[in-house]
Amino acid sequence: MAKPKFSENRSRNARGRADQQPATTLPLVTGRVTASHGRHFFVTTPEGDRFEAHRRGKKGDVVVGDIVRCTPPASGVCAIEAIEPRANLLYRSDEWRVKTLAANIDLVCIVFASRPTFNPWFIWKALLASHQAGIPALVVRNKCDLPDENDAARKQIDLLRSIGHDVIEVSAKSEPDVTRSTLLPRLTGKASLLVGQSGMGKSTILNLLVPHAQAATREFSEALDLGKQTTTAARWYDAEADDWRGAVIDTPGFQEFGLAHLALNDILRAMPDIAAHASGCRFFNCRHLKEPGCTVKAALERGEIDPARYDFYRAVAQGADTLPL
Numbered sequence: 001m002a003k004p005k006f007s008e009n010r011s012r013n014a015r016g017r018a019d020q021q022p023a024t025t026l027p028l029v030t031g032r033v034t035a036s037h038g039r040h041f042f043v044t045t046p047e048g049d050r051f052e053a054h055r056r057g058k059k060g061d062v063v064v065g066d067i068v069r070c071t072p073p074a075s076g077v078c079a080i081e082a083i084e085p086r087a088n089l090l091y092r093s094d095e096w097r098v099k100t101l102a103a104n105i106d107l108v109c110i111v112f113a114s115r116p117t118f119n120p121w122f123i124w125k126a127l128l129a130s131h132q133a134g135i136p137a138l139v140v141r142n143k144c145d146l147p148d149e150n151d152a153a154r155k156q157i158d159l160l161r162s163i164g165h166d167v168i169e170v171s172a173k174s175e176p177d178v179t180r181s182t183l184l185p186r187l188t189g190k191a192s193l194l195v196g197q198s199g200m201g202k203s204t205i206l207n208l209l210v211p212h213a214q215a216a217t218r219e220f221s222e223a224l225d226l227g228k229q230t231t232t233a234a235r236w237y238d239a240e241a242d243d244w245r246g247a248v249i250d251t252p253g254f255q256e257f258g259l260a261h262l263a264l265n266d267i268l269r270a271m272p273d274i275a276a277h278a279s280g281c282r283f284f285n286c287r288h289l290k291e292p293g294c295t296v297k298a299a300l301e302r303g304e305i306d307p308a309r310y311d312f313y314r315a316v317a318q319g320a321d322t323l324p325l
């Protein structure tokens with residue numbers, strides 16, 4: 001997994017500012033942020049101890065997956081003093097703004113199924129966001145036991161594979177053992193973030209991989225007195241089963257990936273089916289939207305680009321920065 005430098009107690013994140021200096025002289029405890037709700041966090045140490053944490057100074061900068069240094073817990077609660085540098089950071093967004101989703105992820109698993117009807121844009125957005133964050137992605141088609149009306153799932157898999165994405169097909173509920181043995185070789189030793197539209201089978205897959213996940217969720221809700229309230233933050237579950245080690249990060253109530261931070265170059269790099277036609281445009285900084293003499297538009301008109309993919313490209317590119325290629 002991209003790494004918990006648990007034993008290190010360095011101060012390179014403290015940046016020498018007074019408000020970031022530890023308020024205690026006792027040695028700091030290092031751990032992983034495994035859950036969050038507003039300004040409350042759960043930090044888990046490498047020994048498996050878990051305690052509630054608050055960010056010193058009430059900064060909104062802690063995200064699930066962070067390795068943090070905390071004051072030794074008093075009555076089960078500690079203060080997060082510093083965040084270790086992150087290997088990567090994924091974003092999500094809602095209607096109003098872009099927010100962080102999770103840090104230090106090794107693999108993004110994008111789950112979809114033929115029922116309920118999936119939205120290809122969700123998959124494509126997740127692929128863009130993963131690519132931009134520099135994290136490999138694995139597309140998981142679940143519920144293969146259900147009929148695939150109009151072959152929508154099959155066509156999607158063919159498209160994704162044709163542009164170089166890794167896709168596996170499972171039936172988490174009807175074939176749990178096969179699903180587990182298909183997933184484990186890909187997930188072992190990694191921190192894998194599960195994303196998917198509601199009802200695609202994320203929870204079923206999570207419970208298959210980390211059987212204690214439900215109990216851990218209950219414990220978290222009780223400790224923070226959340227009741228039935230759901231949270232939009234991710235949750236990190238360490239798996240220490242006999243047959244595998246790794247972590248699975250669940251994203252309940254997940255809405256959208258934040259793509260507002262993407263530049264045109266990022267989008268094209270993550271869409272090779274569009275980028276393949278993006279050489280020879282009349283303008284060197286062509287955005288392949290309305291410019292005359294555009295080779296992407298010409299390829300679209302010749303039927304060499306999937307119109308649905310171009311529509312998606314256009315929607316995302318219209319919100320992107322204009323950087324010359």
Ligand SMILES: Nc1nc2c(ncn2[C@@H]2O[C@H](COP(=O)(O)OP(=O)(O)OP(=O)(O)O)[C@@H](O)[C@H]2O)c(=O)[nH]1
Nearest residue numbers: 142143171172173174197198199200201202203204
């Ligand atoms: N037929 C079939 N049903 C499945 C499969 N996997 C999950 N389901 C069912 O699909 C429904 C939704 O599964 P969940 O695991 O709750 O889906 P989710 O993605 O976690 O949904 P949210 O909690 O809303 O985000 C449940 O009724 C599952 O039993 C499968 O492989 N085949």
Ligand SMILES: [Zn+2]
Nearest residue numbers: 281286288294
């Ligand atoms: Zn162009």
